[in-house]
Amino acid sequence: MKMILETPLKILPGYLNIMGYVDESEVNGPDRRAVVWVQGCLRECPGCFNPASWSFTENQFIAVEDLAEKILQNPRNQGVTFSGGEPFWQAENLAKLAQLLKPKGLNIMSFTGFTLEELKSEKAPPHSQELLAELDLLIDGPYLEQLAINDPTSLVSSKNQRVHVFNPALQDKLNWASDQMEIHILKDGSRIITGFRGAMGLDNSS
Numbered sequence: 001m002k003m004i005l006e007t008p009l010k011i012l013p014g015y016l017n018i019m020g021y022v023d024e025s026e027v028n029g030p031d032r033r034a035v036v037w038v039q040g041c042l043r044e045c046p047g048c049f050n051p052a053s054w055s056f057t058e059n060q061f062i063a064v065e066d067l068a069e070k071i072l073q074n075p076r077n078q079g080v081t082f083s084g085g086e087p088f089w090q091a092e093n094l095a096k097l098a099q100l101l102k103p104k105g106l107n108i109m110s111f112t113g114f115t116l117e118e119l120k121s122e123k124a125p126p127h128s129q130e131l132l133a134e135l136d137l138l139i140d141g142p143y144l145e146q147l148a149i150n151d152p153t154s155l156v157s158s159k160n161q162r163v164h165v166f167n168p169a170l171q172d173k174l175n176w177a178s179d180q181m182e183i184h185i186l187k188d189g190s191r192i193i194t195g196f197r198g199a200m201g202l203d204n205s206s
C-alpha cells in the first residue's frame with residue numbers, strides 16, 4: 001500500500017469530482033438512499049472492486065448545491081452514502097453536502113479506506129474532522145484481499161473493516177440487502193451495477 005500524505009486532487013471550491021451517482025439504492029446502507037461514488041483513491045488495494053475510481057483526473061464535476069438538490073428531489077432517498085474512490089480526499093465538500101442534507105432528515109454514511117484512528121490523527125486528509133462530525137455511520141479500513149470475507153450477508157468486505165455507528169437510531173438498521181445487486185438504468189441509457197461488496201460497475205452497452 002502506498003504511503004498516503006497528500007492528494008493530487010485539484011478541483012474548484014464548492015465542487016465534487018464524482019464517478020457516479022444513483023438514487024434509491026437498497027444495497028449501500030440502511031433503507032433507501034442515494035449513493036455518491038467519488039473519483040480518486042491512492043491505495044490501489046489488490047482486488048479493489050472499483051479500480052476505475054482510482055484516478056484523480058476529472059470525471060464529473062458537480063457543484064455541492066446542485067448535487068444536494070438532485071438528492072432531495074427524490075423523496076424516497078432516506079439517506080446518502082459516500083463511496084469511492086476515497087471520500088475523505090473530498091472531505092470538505094462532502095461535509096458541506098451533508099450539512100445541506102441532514103436538516104432535511106437524511107442520514108449520512110461513508111465508506112473509507114482509512115481507519116477511524118487515522119482519520120482522527122495528524123495524517124488525515126484535510127477537513128476529515130468536518131466530515132466525521134456529519135456522519136451517522138462509517139465503514140472504515142482498506143480492502144485487504146487476504147482477509148476477504150466473500151460472504152454476501154456481511155456488511156464489510158474484509159475482516160479488518162469495521163462498522164462504526166455514530167447515530168444510535170441506526171443501530172437496528174445494520175441489515176441492508178448486502179446479498180443483492182442492483183442495476184440502475186439512467187436517463188442516458190447507461191447502467192450502474194452496484195451491490196454485493198460495495199462493487200460498482202458502469203455499463204454503457206444499453
Ligand code: SF4
Pocket residue numbers: 041042043044045047048049050051053084085086112113142143
Ligand atoms: S480504498 Fe477502496 S476504492 Fe481505494 S483502492 Fe482500496 S478498495 Fe479500491
